Amino acid sequence: MQTDSQRYFLEIAYRGTAYHGWQVQDNAISVQEKLNQAMKTVLRQDVETTGAGRTDTGVHAKQLFVHVDLPIIPEAAQLVKLTHAFNALLPYDISVKRMIPVHADAHARFDATSRSYEYHIHTQKNPFLHEASSYFRDRPDVEKMNIAAQQLLGKQDFGSFSKAHTQVFTNICTVTEARWEEIGDRLIFHVTADRFLRNMVRAIVGTLLEVGMKGKPIEHVAEVIASQDRARAGVSVPACGLYLTKVIYPYIDITS
Template structure:
């Protein structure tokens, strides 16, 4: 039977989910999406995501691909409307489109971009959307100087969650910088791939630099040690957003 492959673009608020990937006895973004797709297309649908986000992490852009055995005629706009009606408000479908059968949402991606948001004053409208940092002042230039040194490395074992099923801990960083926002900071980081927990561990380590707990030389030693125990604590998931997945055939969003 002839299969057809489709890409689906979604966004989601990760607050109430145990991450993207299906897990036993847990509500995940993938489990909700697969159920909605299976209902809409009236056949079992199993998605393959462009990556996986942890519990509480958000995504303003996320792609997955899936195959259909029997493909009814449908318009993308109608599919978006119908699938969205079957999903919780915390997940939104933006687009559904056919691709070549060999296209892969995960392995075809050439870069991924994350943002991490920090705010300094209590704000009820930023609960579960940003990390409230309420301790000592942060030295922004020093943090960016330390972030720039990360661009010199490729092995980021020191920022990776232990016991992950990866063949390599090498990543190609393309951008890493903090910027001031209204009442806080936002850290933007872009790479060809990321390790489990990598962004949150990097932010936690750079916060240590901003507080004056460690210097630039210590950051280099942490990376070169390849030991997770030497890096800073992971910052809370609520401030992390996957914002862009770039493919060779698509235009990348500006950082």
Template sequence: MNTQRYFIELCYDGTHYHGWQLQPNAVSVQEVLNKAFSTILRQPVYTTGCGRTDAGVHASQFFAHFDVKSVDDGPFTIDYAKVLRSINYFLPTDIAIKQIFPVAADANARFDATLRSYEYHIHFLKDPFKAGYSYLIRDKPDILLMNKAADIIREYTDFSCFSKSNTQVKTNNCKITRAEWVETEGGIVFHISADRFLRNMVRAIVGTLLMVGRKEIEPEGVREIINSKNRSNAGTSVLACGLYLTEVKY
């Protein structure tokens, strides 16, 4: 029986999901996708994502792969346009599949990714249309100081201080290629790109940079926090609602 591996590009509103990964007692994006593709393709389908977003985190670009078995010894082919229409009709409105395409049997959505980018959105005035999609804070922080601290963060690779404890990873090293705050109308957005991210890392970095922006610590104080490799020394993780996975490169 032949097997064909496929990649899917998707996006989702993470508000009503307990993150990407399957959970025993909560609904996840992965669970909903597995059920939808299994129904449409009429065989068990298990998706593997390019990463693991936390509960409430959104993704404007996300990739996953899955394998499909042929019913005989011949090659498995699907009508991509038909499956795309069917799966999007079947899925809830907060998850959308952008494209489906075949890949090599050893292609891996998680391990083959070379760059991931996130954005964290903050606004300063109450706005019902931003609730759940941006973090509301009352006082505008000093963006110049926060960008000085962000530049310092880019000098390092070991980010143990920003990682959730008791995670099963081989290393806490990440190569950050962009870390920058940009002003928007009525708010600010933090852009960060790296080859990989640790669990809770972006939200912890944003929380720490906000400490700098509120002048609770100097930008240089970030060095002491990173060198300590102690999560308790970094800032409190900000709410998940403002975080978006925006780009994945291969």
């Protein structure tokens, strides 16, 4: 990075329904493409953004961080003004929430120490939740699924829940939270880990639903993990219910 430039983190949020995920693709519209276009127009220069991770087609993000190198912006008020300018050009379903100056080597992907997701389910048909939550007519056994979810905790090989043929060096992840929350006719699965494999959360939810709806024993989750066989896990639930909700860095105050 040049000495006359500064690295910034952008905190963004988006509804992923209209996009083929976060990452720029050759033949599909992505969130990153729309963000880069808006920034290029405002700044009148090409920009290269790097996100905390990729989200798949139709997946949403309540919080995702992106890093980018820009000319130095000395005043906080100018950063606020710049976020307003970006938002004015972005579509309604993508928002830049704030810009944060960081050190020159800060990396949105590699410096993240944990990530959190939610998976949303509703059991009463609701037109206002279409494409924002996954509709299941039958209500699963939440107590049973919560007991089963405890088998996900800790440092384990989660290859059974990974999409095939992904380019990763290891399937080891450390899960620190895995629980279901009931709010009326809605269910939310909360999961936090140091890293996630592709399709991991949707496959985990599908496996837990086999316990809660299809009569699989509570021990089924542990058996799937031990098998290292994706075919033993449940089907991937629809993308519309999945939200990236929090990304943690040692040098970012997420409460600001």
